[in-house]
Amino acid sequence: MPEYKGMVQPTRASVAEMRKIYIEPVPDELKPEKAIEFLDQIRKKFRSFVLAMESCTKCGQCAENCHTYLGTRDPNNIPANRAELIRKIYKRYFTPEGRWFGKLVGAEDITLDVIEQWYSYFYQCSQCRRCAHVCPFGIDTCEVTFIGRQILHWLGITPKLHATTGAAMEKAGNHTALPKPGIVDTLKFMAEEVMDEFGVEVEFPVDKPGSDILYIPSSADFLLNPYTLMGAGMFFTYIGANWTIPSAVTEAGNFGFLFDQFWTQRGNVMRLLNAAQELGVKKIVWGECGHGWRAAKMYIPTLADRPVRWPLTHIHDEIANLICNNELKLDPSKNSKPVTLHDPCNYVRACGLNDNMRVIMNACVTDFREMSPHGADNFCCGGGSAILFDDPEMYRRRILFSKKKAEQVRATGVGRDGDGILCAPCSICKAQLYPMVEEHELGVEVKGLIDLVGKALVWK
Amino acid sequence: MKLLIGQILPYITVTLFTLGILYRLGRWAGARIVHNITLSPWLQTSGQVALRVGSEAFLFRNLFRFDKALWAGALLMHFALLNILVGHIVGFSFLGKQFALIPGLGITPELSKKMSDLLGSVFGIVLFVALLYLLYRRFAKDTVKFVTKPSDNLWLIYLLVLVGMGDIMRLVPDFHIEYVLVRDYIAALILFQPVVHMELLNSVFFLAHLLLVQILLIVFPFSKLMHFFGMFAERYIVNRVYHDTAPGLPNIEVATARKAGLGVPAGDAAGEGGVSCAGV
Ligand code: HEM
Ligand code: SF4
Ligand code: SF4
Ligand code: SF4
Numbered sequence: 121m122p123e124y125k126g127m128v129q130p131t132r133a134s135v136a137e138m139r140k141i142y143i144e145p146v147p148d149e150l151k152p153e154k155a156i157e158f159l160d161q162i163r164k165k166f167r168s169f170v171l172a173m174e175s176c177t178k179c180g181q182c183a184e185n186c187h188t189y190l191g192t193r194d195p196n197n198i199p200a201n202r203a204e205l206i207r208k209i210y211k212r213y214f215t216p217e218g219r220w221f222g223k224l225v226g227a228e229d230i231t232l233d234v235i236e237q238w239y240s241y242f243y244q245c246s247q248c249r250r251c252a253h254v255c256p257f258g259i260d261t262c263e264v265t266f267i268g269r270q271i272l273h274w275l276g277i278t279p280k281l282h283a284t285t286g287a288a289m290e291k292a293g294n295h296t297a298l299p300k301p302g303i304v305d306t307l308k309f310m311a312e313e314v315m316d317e318f319g320v321e322v323e324f325p326v327d328k329p330g331s332d333i334l335y336i337p338s339s340a341d342f343l344l345n346p347y348t349l350m351g352a353g354m355f356f357t358y359i360g361a362n363w364t365i366p367s368a369v370t371e372a373g374n375f376g377f378l379f380d381q382f383w384t385q386r387g388n389v390m391r392l393l394n395a396a397q398e399l400g401v402k403k404i405v406w407g408e409c410g411h412g413w414r415a416a417k418m419y420i421p422t423l424a425d426r427p428v429r430w431p432l433t434h435i436h437d438e439i440a441n442l443i444c445n446n447e448l449k450l451d452p453s454k455n456s457k458p459v460t461l462h463d464p465c466n467y468v469r470a471c472g473l474n475d476n477m478r479v480i481m482n483a484c485v486t487d488f489r490e491m492s493p494h495g496a497d498n499f500c501c502g503g504g505s506a507i508l509f510d511d512p513e514m515y516r517r518r519i520l521f522s523k524k525k526a527e528q529v530r531a532t533g534v535g536r537d538g539d540g541i542l543c544a545p546c547s548i549c550k551a552q553l554y555p556m557v558e559e560h561e562l563g564v565e566v567k568g569l570i571d572l573v574g575k576a577l578v579w580k
Numbered sequence: 581m582k583l584l585i586g587q588i589l590p591y592i593t594v595t596l597f598t599l600g601i602l603y604r605l606g607r608w609a610g611a612r613i614v615h616n617i618t619l620s621p622w623l624q625t626s627g628q629v630a631l632r633v634g635s636e637a638f639l640f641r642n643l644f645r646f647d648k649a650l651w652a653g654a655l656l657m658h659f660a661l662l663n664i665l666v667g668h669i670v671g672f673s674f675l676g677k678q679f680a681l682i683p684g685l686g687i688t689p690e691l692s693k694k695m696s697d698l699l700g701s702v703f704g705i706v707l708f709v710a711l712l713y714l715l716y717r718r719f720a721k722d723t724v725k726f727v728t729k730p731s732d733n734l735w736l737i738y739l740l741v742l743v744g745m746g747d748i749m750r751l752v753p754d755f756h757i758e759y760v761l762v763r764d765y766i767a768a769l770i771l772f773q774p775v776v777h778m779e780l781l782n783s784v785f786f787l788a789h790l791l792l793v794q795i796l797l798i799v800f801p802f803s804k805l806m807h808f809f810g811m812f813a814e815r816y817i818v819n820r821v822y823h824d825t826a827p828g829l830p831n832i833e834v835a836t837a838r839k840a841g842l843g844v845p846a847g848d849a850a851g852e853g854g855v856s857c858a859g860v
Contacts, residue, residue: 257810
């Protein structure tokens with residue numbers, strides 16, 4: 121169902137698919153009343169949500185700062201209005217002013233149409249937090265869409281993409297439903313590739329007992345971004361690490377974060393902790409995935425059901441640290457094409473990876489050009505929070521969402537001669553940008569950051 | 581009328597305002613900060629947090645960075661408002677002679693009174709004009725129009741009327757009100773003494789101004805004006821100190837690994853040198 125009363129919507133998970141992730145969809149006639157019940161439960165828990173509901177002055181500054189509004193000019197894609205879709209209900213049922221003054225303060229009764237609006241516009245938000253970054257009060261619309269999506273999920277409304285990915289994670293330990301034999305085979309093949317292309321002998325140990333380091337790659341790196349995983353393998357080999365990839369969790373992402381933080385996200389966290397315990401590792405190192413890294417770094421401490429014994433860092437942190445200690449020999453001239461960096465939102469606004477990415481970049485390439493704006497001010501690629509829907513309607517929206525990014529890339533001039541590199545070290549950014557650089561004819565190739573490290577390492 | 585607005589309502593206003601604020605703050609406190617959603621780049625010390633929150637609260641840092649016109653309008657409005665609020669308290673308590681009390685400046689009470697009048701007039705006008713600009717903006721700028729609800733415009737109009745009344749009393753000599761009358765009135769209210777007989781309450785402008793202020797205070801806790809508290813509560817969630825987990829991998833000796841030629845098929849020896857930590 122790509123449209124509902126003129127609103128674009130992603131294809132929904134079927135009842136059977138919802139049941140697979142333990143949700144019994146609520147019948148339509150009960151949805152409005154159940155929505156209020158769920159909203160009431162959840163609003164009492166999250167202060168970030170309550171404050172977003174109760175302290176926006178409607179100054180409108182967030183509008184021009186959200187790439188979804190810039191791309192579509194759809195008023196409901198203005199962050200303050202996106203939040204208003206739930207705020208109007210919140211006001212009507214949970215605040216005195218909304219009960220007494222109704223329309224005057226923008227309060228509204230709940231209906232099925234409102235719920236459908238939620239589904240459309242909360243899944244057009246890429247949860248990039250640029251609105252929180254620019255709001256004079258720091259109001260975080262991402263918190264609103266987290267909760268909106270959670271309520272939708274409990275009602276039984278979840279995009280097929282998210283629901284099936286959540287189910288795959290539970291079944292196979294990764295989003296692409298790749299089973300262990302497939303993983304082992306792919307890694308063997310990858311080792312051969314590394315040999316052929318770089319002349320380097322690399323082993324990708326899986327479930328190796330007694331390892332020191334647990335590396336969590338993005339499952340997309342097995343198929344779509346092989347150079348990222350190859351780069352990680354070369355890096356760990358180069359430094360002589362005793363590392364392993366756990367077959368139980370071959371996934372840096374955590375789609376639960378994006379539609380169901382109560383069960384799916386938590387389930388994935390426990391799965392990781394179990395794996396770390398079983399393999400007896402000393403440290404967990406995360407691969408390239410924006411939302412996944414945020415879900416791990418910032419949420420494991422509050423989602424874990426036991427003390428977390430393993431320090432958790434991102435592979436960029438570790439590489440940058442070794443670069444700063446002068447322990448890696450890198451030859452930037454091996455990456456001599458013009459490169460620009462797309463800052464994954466989750467890295468720069470939620471995980472503090474800003475500087476480290478630049479340490480690595482400057483050490484690995486010769487012609488690095490910053491976008492404007494960049495760092496914490498950067499705009500999202502338009503695919504964030506996995507709104508990577510392929511239904512024609514949604515796909516068209518994705519092109520619009522990436523318009524701002526395309527302008528930014530073009531302005532750097534890296535693609536002028538058609539041989540530029542757009543470094544986007546996040547699996548979702550990559551998945552969004554692979555087609556988008558074609559749609560916008562940017563003349564660049566999309567790569568990860570570890571890809572560039574792997575290529576620049578000097579072995580002898 | 582005088583009895584209602586001048587004598588009874590003030591006590592009701594203060595009670596409702598206080599209880600309302602407590603109710604709202606209590607609601608916020610009841611919900612928890614569940615996960616760490618601090619915005620990065622990380623602030624490293626409480627000093628940095630204070631600086632960030634302070635510059636947002638008093639200089640409107642984000643508005644400055646992302647929308648200069650709004651920054652100018654909003655800052656002028658709030659700065660004038662702050663001065664007027666403080667001015668009301670200080671001016672009436674000291675009858676305009678407050679500046680004479682600052683030692684070492686040699687300001688006479690008469691001069692102080694003049695300064696007080698001047699400042700009041702200037703900020704009164706600035707506030708009015710800034711409010712007009714903000715109202716204009718709500719209709720002139722599409723993005724703002726799209727997010728505006730009727731109550732947003734009403735608030736601005738309401739404040740314009742409220743401030744307008746005040747400005748008339750200040751600027752039109754016929755309607756001017758002496759500080760001392762107001763001081764005595766407030767003092768009487770505080771001491772729970774009757775005020776109905778007071779000459780002050782014969783001024784229609786004063787009564788209207790007073791009524792509008794009281795309605796504002798009663799509605800305050802249930803309105804967008806709560807952003808005064810909301811701002812600090814929200815910043816308390818998104819601007820906090822955060823320290824990254826230290827990097828450093830267990831049992832790693834890069835030099836040894838390189839000497840052993842790990843990864844190098846033919847077993848060539850490792851090279852020398854390295855790349856420095858550039859750019860940051
Ligand atoms: C530290 C305290 C305060 C801060 C940081 C603050 C900040 C802000 C900001 C950033 C805006 C958005 C800009 C705008 O829409 O003009 C705003 C709007 C507003 N503030 Fe404040 N404010 C504070 C206190 C107050 C107080 C005490 C009042 C009491 C009347 C007030 C009244 C308003 C009004 C009426 C608006 C809406 C203006 C409009 O509709 O355009 N503010 N405030
Ligand atoms: S920037 Fe903040 S206060 Fe202004 S409209 Fe957007 S969410 Fe509301
Ligand atoms: S989180 Fe990003 S996409 Fe969502 S409303 Fe805010 S700025 Fe827009
Ligand atoms: S997909 Fe990439 S750019 Fe976009 S929200 Fe994630 S991290 Fe942001």
